[in-house]
Amino acid sequence: xxxxxxxxxxxxxxxxxxxxxxxxxxxxxxxxxxxxxxxxxxxxxxxxxxxxxxxxxxxxxxxxxxxxxxxxxxxxxxxxxxxxxxxxxxxxxxxxxxxxxxxxxxxxxxxxxxxxxxxxxxxxxxxxxxxxxxxxxxxxxxxxxxxxxxxxxxxxxxxxxxxxxxxxxxxxxxxxxxxxxxxxxxxxxxxxxxxxxxxxxxxxxxxxxxxxxxxxxxxxxxxxxxxxxxxxxxxxxxxxxxxxxxxxxxxxxxxxxxxxxxxxxxxxxxx
Amino acid sequence: xxxxxxxxxxxxxxxxxxxxxxxxxxxxxxxxxxxxxxxxxxxxxxxxxxxxxxxxxxxxxxxxxxxxxxxxxxxxxxxxxxxxxxxxxxxxxxxxxxxxxxxxxxxxxxxxxxxxxxxxxxxxxxxxxxxxxxxxxxxxxxxxxxxxxxxxxxxxxxxxxxxxxxxxxxxxxxxxxxxxxxxxxxxxxxxxxxxxxxxxxxxxxxxxxxxxxxxxxxxxxxxxxxxxxxxxxxxxxxxxxxxxxxxxxxxx
Numbered sequence: 001x002x003x004x005x006x007x008x009x010x011x012x013x014x015x016x017x018x019x020x021x022x023x024x025x026x027x028x029x030x031x032x033x034x035x036x037x038x039x040x041x042x043x044x045x046x047x048x049x050x051x052x053x054x055x056x057x058x059x060x061x062x063x064x065x066x067x068x069x070x071x072x073x074x075x076x077x078x079x080x081x082x083x084x085x086x087x088x089x090x091x092x093x094x095x096x097x098x099x100x101x102x103x104x105x106x107x108x109x110x111x112x113x114x115x116x117x118x119x120x121x122x123x124x125x126x127x128x129x130x131x132x133x134x135x136x137x138x139x140x141x142x143x144x145x146x147x148x149x150x151x152x153x154x155x156x157x158x159x160x161x162x163x164x165x166x167x168x169x170x171x172x173x174x175x176x177x178x179x180x181x182x183x184x185x186x187x188x189x190x191x192x193x194x195x196x197x198x199x200x201x202x203x204x205x206x207x208x209x210x211x212x213x214x215x216x217x218x219x220x221x222x223x224x225x226x227x228x229x230x231x232x233x234x235x236x237x238x239x240x241x242x243x244x245x246x247x248x249x250x251x252x253x254x255x256x257x258x259x260x261x262x263x264x265x266x267x268x269x270x271x
Numbered sequence: 272x273x274x275x276x277x278x279x280x281x282x283x284x285x286x287x288x289x290x291x292x293x294x295x296x297x298x299x300x301x302x303x304x305x306x307x308x309x310x311x312x313x314x315x316x317x318x319x320x321x322x323x324x325x326x327x328x329x330x331x332x333x334x335x336x337x338x339x340x341x342x343x344x345x346x347x348x349x350x351x352x353x354x355x356x357x358x359x360x361x362x363x364x365x366x367x368x369x370x371x372x373x374x375x376x377x378x379x380x381x382x383x384x385x386x387x388x389x390x391x392x393x394x395x396x397x398x399x400x401x402x403x404x405x406x407x408x409x410x411x412x413x414x415x416x417x418x419x420x421x422x423x424x425x426x427x428x429x430x431x432x433x434x435x436x437x438x439x440x441x442x443x444x445x446x447x448x449x450x451x452x453x454x455x456x457x458x459x460x461x462x463x464x465x466x467x468x469x470x471x472x473x474x475x476x477x478x479x480x481x482x483x484x485x486x487x488x489x490x491x492x493x494x495x496x497x498x499x500x501x502x503x504x505x506x507x508x509x510x511x512x513x514x515x516x517x518x519x520x521x522x523x
Contacts, residue, residue, distance in 0.1 A: 158347070158349065158351050159351055159353065161328060161351075162345075162347065162351040164328055165326055165328055165343070165345040165347075166344075166345075166364060166365055166367065166368065166413075166417055167342075167368050168364070168367055168368070172367050176353060176356070176364055176367075177353065180353070180355040180356075181355075184355075258354055258355045258356075258397045258399070
């Protein structure tokens with residue numbers, strides 16, 4: 001039945017979605033090229049000038065070095081935030097007094113804009129990688145914290161009772177019932193946090209580091225080199241997608257293998 | 272295992288209040304070791320609460336509860352399998368307390384799954400990939416993995432077709448006969464009770480009191496369809512049961 005529907009859709013649509021995506025990007029590129037002829041290369045460099053600037057960044061090694069610096073900071077802040085925030089959230093979920101004490105504090109932290117944290121980080125740590133990692137870490141922490149707390153609070157009480165019926169210890173209940181559910185709440189939060197980490201890292205580097213993609217953007221701006229600014233932006237976006245696809249998504253799929261079985265159970269139900 | 276002489280479970284005038292309502296209000300019963308006791312009654316009459324009390328998952332506000340069993344294995348109505356664990360791993364959860372070695376737990380789980388009628392290729396499947404009957408078998412295997420002296424079953428065969436239901440009834444009966452396990456089985460199905468029970472207890476529609484007890488003396492092998500029909504009719508003719516049937520509309 002489903003295959004029939006899929007085949008029907010394939011017959012109605014003249015081409016796959018990729019085709020339409022290419023059309024969208026093509027139209028965007030044409031508008032960009034037309035805009036650059038109207039506004040001039042200082043305000044809006046052409047796609048070709050941007051491509052040349054990007055090739056130059058890659059050729060002289062600056063792109064690779066900046067990607068290494070930025071990527072390292074993203075991964076460091078992301079890993080620490082997920083571990084610390086997730087662990088603290090788990091503890092807060094399990095211990096109500098801790099939850100009531102830390103919860104409002106985390107909500108307050110959520111309201112502090114990352115730009116404020118970078119100012120404080122620069123005052124405390126000076127310019128450099130530590131200030132950047134600190135800023136990203138503080139910006140990310142509430143995300144896994146809230147997800148882990150929600151995870152603990154939404155564990156199926158029937159499963160918890162099953163654990164009690166089989167006299168499972170707290171450690172066994174954590175491993176068999178609570179942690180797998182919390183993990184299923186943490187993983188979507190991790191995807192969100194990774195995207196935010198990438199953006200906040202670049203912003204923090206722009207203001208508080210002498211290397212990395214953000215610093216490259218700051219230099220390009222100082223030199224009024226708009227084409228190179230565009231090239232850095234393309235590098236940021238171009239680097240994020242493969243890293244997300246190569247690291248985060250496979251990790252997600254591996255840990256959530258049991259969820260992918262839902263479709264087969266639907267098919268079984270139909271049978 | 273040598274069956275004990277006294278009752279395995281004894282409740283005397285037990286009162287359990289949940290959410291301000293007395294779900295069990297003066298319930299008394301005793302469960303003989305090595306027997307299969309069926310509890311029948313209307314929805315909301317307190318059957319599940321009674322089972323949870325016996326399993327020590329809830330306490331009582333008044334009355335006396337005696338539990339003379341080492342370990343209980345519970346099969347829940349909704350099976351309560353862990354969706355992130357395979358059939359084999361779910362069964363192993365039941366053995367976490369009784370079998371310390373991971374390898375031994377795995378071997379025991381596979382043995383019990385096979386004994387409950389699952390084939391090897393299903394051992395590594397997640398609950399979502401199994402049919403309702405297979406999930407019930409996994410839940411029973413998990414209960415057995417706890418090496419229980421008392422097996423508590425809360426309408427575990429709801430939603431199964433007749434053939435699967437009959438097969439599962441035979442399985443439970445053989446567990447009682449072959450392993451010497453004592454079982455307390457909650458059901459809506461009087462035929463199920465007439466087919467495999469040693470004792471049938473009927474609960475009042477409200478307040479959870481036992482209003483009728485029937486001990487079926489004849490062995491399960493000798494119970495032909497005629498006996499089952501006659502027993503159902505006999506049970507239905509009893510004033511306590513006919514009153515319950517009028518209130519609850521048991522499916523006969």
